[in-house]
Amino acid sequence: MSPELPTAPDLHVIDWFNTPRPLSLQDLRGRVVMIEAFQMLCPGCVSHGLPQAQRVAESFSRDDLVVLGLHSVFEHHAAQGTPAALKAFLHEYRIAFPVGIDAPSRDGGLPKTMAAYRMQGTPNQILIDRQGRLRKQKFGPEQDLLLGAEIMSLLREEASPFQPIEEERRAAAACDGDGCPVPASS
Amino acid sequence: MSPELPTAPDLHVIDWFNTPRPLSLQDLRGRVVMIEAFQMLCPGCVSHGLPQAQRVAESFSRDDLVVLGLHSVFEHHAAQGTPAALKAFLHEYRIAFPVGIDAPSRDGGLPKTMAAYRMQGTPNQILIDRQGRLRKQKFGPEQDLLLGAEIMSLLREEASPFQPIEEERRAAAACDGDGCPVPASS
Amino acid sequence: MSPELPTAPDLHVIDWFNTPRPLSLQDLRGRVVMIEAFQMLCPGCVSHGLPQAQRVAESFSRDDLVVLGLHSVFEHHAAQGTPAALKAFLHEYRIAFPVGIDAPSRDGGLPKTMAAYRMQGTPNQILIDRQGRLRKQKFGPEQDLLLGAEIMSLLREEASPFQPIEEERRAAAACDGDGCPVPASS
Amino acid sequence: MSPELPTAPDLHVIDWFNTPRPLSLQDLRGRVVMIEAFQMLCPGCVSHGLPQAQRVAESFSRDDLVVLGLHSVFEHHAAQGTPAALKAFLHEYRIAFPVGIDAPSRDGGLPKTMAAYRMQGTPNQILIDRQGRLRKQKFGPEQDLLLGAEIMSLLREEASPFQPIEEERRAAAACDGDGCPVPASS
Numbered sequence: 252m253s254p255e256l257p258t259a260p261d262l263h264v265i266d267w268f269n270t271p272r273p274l275s276l277q278d279l280r281g282r283v284v285m286i287e288a289f290q291m292l293c294p295g296c297v298s299h300g301l302p303q304a305q306r307v308a309e310s311f312s313r314d315d316l317v318v319l320g321l322h323s324v325f326e327h328h329a330a331q332g333t334p335a336a337l338k339a340f341l342h343e344y345r346i347a348f349p350v351g352i353d354a355p356s357r358d359g360g361l362p363k364t365m366a367a368y369r370m371q372g373t374p375n376q377i378l379i380d381r382q383g384r385l386r387k388q389k390f391g392p393e394q395d396l397l398l399g400a401e402i403m404s405l406l407r408e409e410a411s412p413f414q415p416i417e418e419e420r421r422a423a424a425a426c427d428g429d430g431c432p433v434p435a436s437s
Numbered sequence: 438m439s440p441e442l443p444t445a446p447d448l449h450v451i452d453w454f455n456t457p458r459p460l461s462l463q464d465l466r467g468r469v470v471m472i473e474a475f476q477m478l479c480p481g482c483v484s485h486g487l488p489q490a491q492r493v494a495e496s497f498s499r500d501d502l503v504v505l506g507l508h509s510v511f512e513h514h515a516a517q518g519t520p521a522a523l524k525a526f527l528h529e530y531r532i533a534f535p536v537g538i539d540a541p542s543r544d545g546g547l548p549k550t551m552a553a554y555r556m557q558g559t560p561n562q563i564l565i566d567r568q569g570r571l572r573k574q575k576f577g578p579e580q581d582l583l584l585g586a587e588i589m590s591l592l593r594e595e596a597s598p599f600q601p602i603e604e605e606r607r608a609a610a611a612c613d614g615d616g617c618p619v620p621a622s623s
Numbered sequence: 624m625s626p627e628l629p630t631a632p633d634l635h636v637i638d639w640f641n642t643p644r645p646l647s648l649q650d651l652r653g654r655v656v657m658i659e660a661f662q663m664l665c666p667g668c669v670s671h672g673l674p675q676a677q678r679v680a681e682s683f684s685r686d687d688l689v690v691l692g693l694h695s696v697f698e699h700h701a702a703q704g705t706p707a708a709l710k711a712f713l714h715e716y717r718i719a720f721p722v723g724i725d726a727p728s729r730d731g732g733l734p735k736t737m738a739a740y741r742m743q744g745t746p747n748q749i750l751i752d753r754q755g756r757l758r759k760q761k762f763g764p765e766q767d768l769l770l771g772a773e774i775m776s777l778l779r780e781e782a783s784p785f786q787p788i789e790e791e792r793r794a795a796a797a798c799d800g801d802g803c804p805v806p807a808s809s
Numbered sequence: 810m811s812p813e814l815p816t817a818p819d820l821h822v823i824d825w826f827n828t829p830r831p832l833s834l835q836d837l838r839g840r841v842v843m844i845e846a847f848q849m850l851c852p853g854c855v856s857h858g859l860p861q862a863q864r865v866a867e868s869f870s871r872d873d874l875v876v877l878g879l880h881s882v883f884e885h886h887a888a889q890g891t892p893a894a895l896k897a898f899l900h901e902y903r904i905a906f907p908v909g910i911d912a913p914s915r916d917g918g919l920p921k922t923m924a925a926y927r928m929q930g931t932p933n934q935i936l937i938d939r940q941g942r943l944r945k946q947k948f949g950p951e952q953d954l955l956l957g958a959e960i961m962s963l964l965r966e967e968a969s970p971f972q973p974i975e976e977e978r979r980a981a982a983a984c985d986g987d988g989c990p991v992p993a994s995s
Contacts, residue, residue, distance in 0.1 A: 292522075292529045297483060310954050327525035336478075336522065339513035343478045343612050396868050399957025406958075407965050426529050496768050582682050585771025586778075593779050664894075664901045669855060699897035708850075708894065711885035715850045715984050798901050 259284075259377070259385040262321070263363035264351030266334050268341055274349055276383055279317055283405045286377040288321040288353070288365060291340045293373045295430040299392050300374025301346060306395070307402065308348045315406050320350035323365040323373060325433055328355070361433060372432035380405050391430045445470075445563070445571040448507070449549035450537030452520050454527055460535055462569055465503055469591045472563040474507040474539070474551060477526045479559045481616040485578050486560025487532060492581070493588065494534045501592050506536035509551040509559060511619055514541070547619060558618035566591050577616045631656075631749070631757040634693070635735035636723030638706050640713055646721055648755055651689050655777045658749040660693040660725070660737060663712045665745045667802040671764050672746025673718060678767070679774065680720045687778050692722035695737040695745060697805055700727070733805060744804035752777050763802045817842075817935070817943040820879070821921035822909030824892050826899055832907055834941055837875050841963045844935040846879040846911070846923060849898045851931045853988040857950050858932025859904060864953070865960065866906045873964050878908035881923040881931060883991055886913070919991060930990035938963050949988045 259276055267273050276284065287304035289296035301320070308318040322337055334352065341350055353362035360366065368377065371390040378387035378401060387401060425432070445462055453459050462470065473490035475482035487506070494504040508523055520538065527536060539548035546552065554563065557576040564573035564587060573587060611618070631648055639645050648656065659676035661668035673692070680690040694709055706724065713722060725734035732738065740749065743762040750759035750773060759773060797804070817834055825831050834842065845862040847854035859878070866876040880895055892910065899908060911920035918924065926935065929948040936945035936959060945959060983990070 292525050294530055306952070306954055310952070310958075327521075327529075335513075339478050343513075343617070344480055394864070394868070395953035396864055396957040399954040399959075400868075400961035400964075401957075403958035403961035404965065407962065431529070492766070492768050496766070496772075580678070580682070581767035582678055582771040585768040585773075586682070586775035587771075589772035589775035590779065592772075593776065664897050666902055699893075699901075708885075711850050715885075715989070716852055803901070 256384040256386070258383055259379045260364070260367035262286075262319075262351060263354040263367070264321070265354045266352045268338060268350045269347060270349035274317075274319065274351070276379065279379075280383050281381050282314070283316045283381060283402065284319060284377075284379040285316065285402070286319045286321055286379070288323040288368075288370055288373050288375040288377070290322065290324055290326070290373045290431060291337060292327055293431040294426060295392065295428055296374040297344070298428070300376070300430075301344065303393070303395065303398070304348065305346065307398070310399075311402065311406070316402060318348040320346065320348060321353050321364060322350060323353040323362050323370065323375070324355070325361050325365060325373075326431065328359075365433075370433070372430050374430050378402070378405060380408060390432070442570040442572070444569055445565045446550070446553035448472075448505075448537060449540040449553070450507070451540045452538045454524060454536045455533060456535035460505065460537070462565065465565075466569050467567050468500070469502045469567060469588065470505060470563075470565040471502065471588070472505045472507055472565070474509040474554075474556055474559055474561040474563070476508065476510055476512070476559045476617060477523060478513055479617040480612060481578065481614055482560040483530070484614070486562070486616075487530065489579070489581065489584070490534065491532065493584070496585075497588065497592070502588060504534040506532065506534060507539050507550060508536060509539040509548050509556065509561070510541070511547050511551060511559075512617065514545075551619075556619070558616050560616055564588070564591060566594060576618070628756040628758070630755055631751045632736070632739035634658075634691075634723060635726035635739070636693070637726045638724045640710060640722045641719060642721035646691065646723070648751065651751075652755050653753050654686070655688045655753060655774065656691060656749075656751040657688065657774070658691045658693055658751070660695040660740075660742055660745055660747040660749070662694065662696055662698070662745045662803060663709060664699055665798060665803040667764065667798070667800055668746040669716070670800070672748070672802075673716065675765070675767065675770070676720065677718065679770070682771075683774065683778070688774060690720040692718065692720060693725050693736060694722060695725040695734050695742065695747070696727070697733050697737060697745075698803070700731075737805075742805070744802050746802055750774070750777060752780060762804070814942040814944070816941055817937040818922070818925035820844075820877075820909060821912035821925070822879070823912045824910045826896060826908045827905060828907035832877065832909070834937065837937075838941050839939055840872070841874045841939060841960065842877060842935075842937040843874065843960070844877045844879055844937070846881045846926075846928055846931055846933040846935070848880065848882055848884070848931045848989060849895060850885055851984060851989040853950065853984070853986055854932040855902070856986070858934070858988075859902065861951070861953065861956070862906065863904065865956070868957075869960065869964070874960060876906040878904060878906060879911050879922060880908060881911040881920050881928065881933070882913070883919050883923060883931075884989070886917075923991075928991070930988050932988055936960070936963060938966060948990070 262276060264273065285307055287300055289300055304318050304320065337352065353364045355362050356366065368388060376387065376389045376393055380386050386405060448462060450459065471490065471493055473486055475486055490504050490506065523538065539550045541548050542552065554574060562573065562575045562579055566572050572591060634648060636645065657679055659672055661672055676690050676692065709724065725736045727734050728738065740760060748759065748761045748765055752758050758777060820834060822831065843865055845858055847858055862876050862878065895910065911922045913920050914924065926946060934945065934947045934951055938944050944963060
């Protein structure tokens, strides 16, 4: 394996929905994985990120591509932290792909998976290749046309050509229509 | 006052946001009142009902028209019932008009204001005229063009021509993109 | 009649569609009239102005409100000037309200009705009250909520309270998504 | 070359815009080609097909992918057939990729390229691979996510795995929001 491309960090999940058993990236090797990190109360997640993840889940075979949701709460913990609230949310928004609750940190900072991936906020989109390597991480909205191309590019890979991680930085200080950034102090 | 047009039932609210003191319909006499009943986890409320209420609040003078939100939770109580959750929701969605939490019933059925108005689900739009009479109640989405016309019609009234209440019935069994209906058994 | 509110200038139309006989503002006295001036090749007319005019035509009774289209070509005359092209356009876009072709000027400048109303470009929206007076003229997009309120305000008038003409000025140098302005030299 | 995959028929174009010289598929070998067949007066082309083609042209390098427009007029010839009208249309809608006028047939039927590809109407999307073979033909709207994936799949091909042509049949009798079908008798 190339030393240039990092292996995607493990998921730290305390509870799963829409799956009969816990999932791990290790178990998903061989398939492309798309992770959509979100918060129930993040407007950009509800209006753009999650609907796009649903379109992806419906457009590609689950044998090739697995879409995972990750509820990464970094603000309003009391308001959106309960599993019951998330379960109701997934039901009402008809989200059928597996969703995990990102493990809270002990010190009240970013949840563990979010911190491991150094996400900047939500929605945050992650693509992991068939070999388990992190290939894309993006905070904020993404165009369907580009996402479709990126996914197909990874689907057509075997063990082959490496590409750098796309990691875009957005400058935002508070939730806007596009997403909710992690405050600078987190 | 005409015997044909009913006075709008009082609001039963246990907590208010975005207002320094509790509001009552009695205090708002002389102005037109629009009430947008919603639930945080109702997709049609988030995508259509609340954005429309925000446009109304921004388009008319508060001296003439008051927009009120009413959080009428009739399902997933544990998930969306806490004031902290609602407060975070209003913050993230930048809802600036006054919002009240509809008082839960003792028996776990519809909240009290929702029951008094016999609402069929959320989002539910209510228009009350300058004399405090119920003039429109509608479950589900409404066109901006018609709503603008209805509001202006009430704004131009003094004590004058009476119109029947518009109350449309929608047949829906579960939440869809347009709204969340009250189950038949409620 | 008030000296403050001008009578709407007459229409100069060389050809009509979707009406068995030519229309004049004089004949429409007693009803509110909305005129949507457009050009076939104006993107903002196709995406916003004409669909909004169609919603208005479908939302109000023709006994109270008449919607008229006005094809006011001030650029690309050769390309969009023929009646056959307009007829095909109206057919494909399913525009059912009456549409007139604004009479070209002799000197190749603005067509006659457009000049008489001193329109700044297309789409241009005009509202005329029941007494035939010009009450609104606006170049560019308009919100449905406000338009609905303006129309209802005029519908509820008899002979009564006069309002100034709303005429907004937009600064634009070429067609954009909102509209096509008349060049400064016209 | 595989006998299973047909070579894309030649283009029959009488006039080109947005290109200094006529284009041929032969000259574009080595690149993926997307052809968007449209008509100026086809609502689905204006609202969906052409904006999507513009997004494609802006999202991929022209060294890899060439987007071509093809004005394939099969109805309202008098209204939309003139080069001057098309030129004005391309200007107003800011279409910057090369566009050709499909050569009319002698008998007034489908234009020649449209007939050679046996298109069912407009908008019609065509994908041609680096070897000049027809790989996709679709009448009506297409999702960005799928189109992005299809394009990337062709971009990553060298001489390799063959796939069947995707050709979907839609049942439509007249222009609707999605497109304008060729009448059954054509």
